Structures are given as structure tokens and as C-alpha cells.
Amino acid sequence: MDIVIKLSQFLLSLSLLIILHELGHFIPAKLFKTRVEKFYLFFDVKYSLIKKKIGETEYGIGWLPLGGYVKISGMIDESMDKEQMALPPQPWEFRSKPAWQRLIIMLGGVTVNFILAFIIYIGMAFAYGDIFIANADLKDGLLIENKAMQNVGFKTGDHILSVDGEKITRFDNDLTMKVIMAKQILIERNGAEQAIKMPNDFVDQLSKQEKVPLVSIRMPYAITSISEGSLNTALQPKDIITSLNGQSTKYFDQVKSVLEKNKNKTIAATVLRDEKEIKVPVIVSSNGELGITVGSLGMASLEKLGYYKISKQEFGFLESIPVGITKGKDQLVGYGKQLKMIFNPETKAYKQVGGFKAIFDIFPNTWSWEVFWNITALLSIMLGVMNLLPIPALDGGHVMFLLYEIISGKKPSDKFLENAQMVGFVLLITLLLFANGNDIYKAIVGK
Template sequence: MDIVIKLAQFLLSLSLLIILHELGHFIPAKLFKTRVEKFYLFFDVKYSLLKKKIGETEYGIGWLPLGGYVKISGMIDESMDKEQMALPPQPWEFRSKPAWQRLIIMLGGVTVNFILAFIIYIGMAFVYGDTYVANADMKDGVWIENPVMLKTGFKTGDKLISIDGQKVENFDNDLNMKIIMSKEVLVERNGQQQAIKIPNDFVDQLSKHEKGLLVNIRVPFAIGKVTAESANQNLKPKDLILSLNGEKVTYFDQAKAILNSNKGKTIPAVILRDLKETPLTVKVSNKGTLDVVAGGLGLESLEKLGYYKISTKEYSFAESIPVGLTKGKDQLIGYGKQLKMIFNPETKAYKQVGGFAAIFNIFPNTWSWETFWNITALLSIMLGVMNLLPIPALDGGHVMFLLYEIISGRKPSDKFLENAQMVGFVLLISLLLFANGNDIYKAIVGK
């Protein structure tokens, strides 16, 4: 059932993005009286799952879910319809329209992608607001477990001050990505500020270890489940460890250190059970554990226990507009930085480029509209930016040649555009194979 929910979210998001992107081309084409021969969700190689002709346009759903397209008359595109291009230009064809109209038609898809992302972020701000822990309330700093973060110089208890000179206001979901994209993080440690440089191959180093958050909120040691093999059957789910071997335990990371130094011993402990402090003894395994499953506490529980103050901010519709626009702008800039890293060989970030499997795995196994819309907005930005790359066969390639025509006053020949389209197509296939090859490689080696 989990895989069905994951697949449903993936296909719904992909379908929505494709249809709206192609509508971005379709609508201005129609406004400029340009004939659109086909409008397809997914590719109809050899045959279609569904199709219906309305007026001069055939609408359909293909069987290959690798994208979608609109076929515009008189345009050199992936269809490579050379027979049509060999005939005299007709008034309803793309090639007969002024360059500025052709430019608007080609920019329509990415424009819709960016507008969609901003609309989603505005809607999410209005419906869900913001829930976060203010960075100022992280009085005991953050929890660092990731070995790459430790190697880079971070330590548990560090207080994050700024990332690339930008002050850290809140502990939120974007914080980890900001660190990955950064060059320098300023932390406070034992009352002293210290700058930590992020290495160029940081992303590559992270890829060689188990996935997980780079920085975590420090949480208490709550018992989620006592295993049948555990020697500590006196512990119960929801117990909270307050002290071990006479040492106060505020956070889980402190408990791990104490247990590790008392392997194989029986030590005194104090727990909080039903809001009462209860002394007992616990047996530490030879691995330095209690053979229990730690329980995850939600932000509300952490607030009730006095660990953090959870801030919730709601927005009116008018207030949601600037909030959503700022969120969209930040995501757009962030994705631009990611692309820059991918094209920089020193970062080795190209190794992490993924294909459809990588996109599929972004979606969770449980249905959450908030998560769905957040991922869809991000994918919309990614689709818009990728389509703007100046590669023939992409919208950006067409835009590049149209701008040349507008500036120089000279239109590239059809033969040149056909050759450029073929080069772009080969390049896109190569990128597609590389990205999905990365997915297969990671699945095989488990990285």
C-alpha cells in the first residue's frame, strides 16, 4: 500500500506539472493564431492510451511517462517533421509568426512553472502558516551525528550563528540544505565564535554515508519500545531517562556517551514515568545500549516537557503573498546554487544527479497534502530552470536562437536548426541516461 501512495503522489505531481507547462506553450500559441496539432500528457511512441481530436488539435495520453509535449505547426522540435518544413510557410505556422510572438510561445512553459511554484508557496503560507523553533531558543545548540559534519569540524552543542553571512533566525526544514549549499558556517562553541569552512567536495563526502539530517534538534531519551531480548524489562514505553549512573541526562546524545562508558555494567538510573521521578537500575549491554528503541517525540511533546518553545505563525491572505514570494525566490536561488555545484567538477556533485527514481523517492509513503504541494512547488522550479538551459531541444535552446534572431535581425536557417535539434536531442538522451544510470548504480551499491 505504501508504494501505491508514493506512486500516486509521483504521477499526480508529474502530470500536473507537465499539463500546466504545456498549457504555457498552448495558450499563447492559440492567442497568436498558431496551429497546435497535438497536446499530449506523456509520450505516445507508436500508440496512445487515449486520444481525441477537438478542432485542429489532437489531445491524448501517451504510454511513456517521461514528460509531455505540444506539437506546433511549422516548428522544428523533437518530432523532426521535415516534410512539413519542406513545404512553403503557412500563415498559421510557428515559423511565419514574428520573432517576439515565437519568443513568448517558447517562454510560456517555464513562465507557468515559476508562477505555479509561487502560487503554491503563497497558498501554503495561507493554509499552513509556519511552525518552527526560533534559533535563539536552541540554548544548548544542535545535535551532530553525521560523520562528515563531525569531520568538517562541527560538534554537538554548537550554536548556529550564520550561514554564508546570513543570520540563522529559525531552525527549520531548509537549514540542512542551506549548509550543503554554503561555503562557511559561523558557530558559537563554549562562548566563542568559530568559522567552519565547508569543503568543495562536501556533497560527495555526504553521498558516501547513510542519508540523514546534518543538524538535529537535541531531544531527550524517551523509550519507544523495549525489545524482547532486552535485560531492562523494568523500562516501559514513554519512560523518559533523567539520569544514568548519577549523571544528569537532558538529551539523548548525553545518554549515549554515558552508556558507552559503562558497557556491560549495571548502573542506577532515574526515569520520568507518569510525571513521577522513579529510581531503578538498568543493564548496559556490551555494545553500550539499553536494548530499547528510542521514541521520537513530536514538537508539541517537547514543548510540554519544557525543552523548546514552538512558534506558530499564521498569515492572512494578504500577508501570505510576500511570504510565498520570498519562499519561492529563496528556492529558486537555492536550486541555481545546486546547478552551479553540479557543473563544478571540484564539488563532484554530478555524482548525485538523479533521474526518475530519485524524484520518485522524494515522495513519502504516507499521504500529506502539505508535503505533496511543497515537493510539487520545488519540482516546478526545477522543471522551469532546467528547461531554460540553453540546450537545443529544450525551451532554452529555442529562446537562445530567437534572441539571436531578434538582436541580429537574421534568422538561423532551417537546416541549422534541424542539426542543432539533433545535437540537443543526443545531449538530452545522454543526460537522461547518466541521471537514471546514477539511480541504478546507487540501487546496486546501496549508496
């Protein structure tokens, strides 16, 4: 069932992005009276799953879910329809339209992608508000379990004060990405400030470690169940261990540390049960374990227990607009920085470029509209930016040649455009094989 939910989200998001992107080309083409021969979700190599011709356009769904397309008459594209291009230009063809109209048609797809992302972020601000923990409320610092972070110099209990000079005022999902792309991070440890320089190949180092969050809030040791055969029958589900062997253990990591030091021993514990503190003996195994399952508490429970103050901002519709625009702008700038890292050989970030499996893995196994829309907005930005790359066969390649034509007044020949399209297509296939090859390699080696 989990795989069905994951796959459903992946296909729904991908379909939505493709259809809206292609509509971005389709609508201005129609407005400028340019004939659109095909409008397809997914590729119809050899045959279509569904197709229906309405007017001059064939609408359909292909069987190969690697994208989608609109086929515009008189345009040199991936179809490489040389027979049509050999005929005299017709008034309804793309090549017969003024350069400025052709430019608008080509920019339509990425424009829709960016607008969609901003609309989603505005809608999310209005529907869900903004939930975070103020950095000042992280009294005991962050949990650092990631080995790559530890190797760089971070420790549990550190406060992150700033990233590349930007003051960190809150703990939220964006902090992880800021840390990944950082050059220098200022922390506070035991009351003293310390600067940690991030290595250029930090992304590559991360890929060699187990998938553990870079930074996370410190959680209490909350018991969800007692394992069968466990000797610790004095413990009960929903207990929270607050001290062990006379030491305060407010957090999970503190409990683990005490257990490691008391293997094969019976020690005293204090647990919070039904809002009362109860003393019980616990038996520590030779592995430093209690034979129990531990889980995470929700934000509401953490706040009720006094661990953290959860801040929530709610926005009216008009208030949501600048909030969503700011979020979209930050994500756009952030993705631009990621691309810069990928194209910098020193970072070795290119090793982490992923294909369709990497995108598929982003989606969770449980359905959450908030998570779905957040991922879809980010993918929309990624699709828009990638399509703007000046590579023939992508929208950016067509835009590059159209700008040259507008500035110079000279239109590149059809032969030149055909050759450029072939070069771009080969380059695009190479990038596609590289990205999906990375996915396959990671699946084989388990990284």
C-alpha cells in the same frame, strides 16, 4: 501500501507539472491562432493509452512517463517533421508568426512553472503558516551525527550562528540546504565562536556516508516499546530517561554516551513517567543497549516538556503573498546555486545528479499534502530552470535562437535549426542517461 502512496504522489506531481507546463505553450499558441496538432501527457511512442481529437488538436496520454509535449504546426521540434517543413509556410504555422509571438509561446511553459511555484508557496503560507524554532531557543545546540559533518569539524552541541555571512535566526528545513552549499560557517562552541571552512567537495563527501541528517535538534530518550526478552522490565513505554548513573541525560545522545561507558553493568536511572520522576535500575548489555525501542516526540510534546519553544506564524491571505514570494525567490536562488555547484568540477557535485528514481525517492511513504505541495513547488522551479538552459531541444534553446533573430533581424535557416535540434536532442539524451545512470549506480553500490 507504502510504495503505492509514494508512487501516487510521484505520478500526481509529475502529471500536474507536465500538463501545466504544456498549457503554458498551448494557451499563447491558441491566442496567436497557431495550430496545435497534439497535446500529450507522457510520450506516445508507437501508441497511446488514451487519445481523442477535439477540433484540430489530438489530446492524449502516452505510455512512457518521461515528460509530455505539445506539437505545434510549423515548428522544428523533437518530432523532426521534415515533410511539413518542406511545404510552403501556412498562416496558422509557428514559423509564420512574428518573432515576438513565437518567443511568448516558447517562454509560456517555464513562465507557468515559476508562477505555479510562487502560487503554491503563497497557498502554503496561508494554509499552514510558518513553524520553526528560533535559533536563540536552541540552548544546548544541535545534534551532529553525520560523519561528513563531524569530519569537517562539527560536534553535537554546536550553535550555528551564520552561513556565508548570513545570520541564522531559526532552525527549519532550509538550514540543511544552506549548510550543504556553504563555503564558511560560523559556530559557537562552549561560549567561543569558531569559523569552519567547508571543503569544495563536501557534497561528494556526504554521498559516501550513511544517510543521516546533517543537523537536527537534540531529542529526549523517549521509549516507545520494550523489546521481547529485554531484562529492563522496570522501564515502560512513554518513559523518558532523564538521568543515568547520577549524570543528567536530557538528550538521547547523552544517554547513549553514558550507556557506552557502562556496558555489562546495572546502573541507576531516573525516568519521567506520567509527569513524575521515578528511580529504576537498568541493565546495560555488552553492546551498550537496553533492549528497548526509542522514538521521536512531536513538537507539541517537546514544547510541553520544556525542551523547545515552538514558534508559529499564521498569515492572512494578503500577508501570505509576500511570504510566499520570498520563499519562492529563495528556492529559485538556491537551486541556481546548486546548478553552479554541479557545473563546478571541484565540488564533484555532478556525481549526485539524479534522474527519475532520485525524484521518486524525494516523496515520503506516507501521504502529507503539506509535503506534497512543498516538493511539487520545488520540482516546478527545477523544471522551469532546466528548461531555460540554452540547449537546443529545450525551451531555452528555442528562446536563444529567437532572441538572436529579434536582435539581429536575421532568422536562422530551417536546416541550421534542424541540425541544432539534433545536437540538442543527443545532448539531452546524454544528460538523461547520465542522470539515470547515476541512479542505477547508487542502487547497485548502495550509496
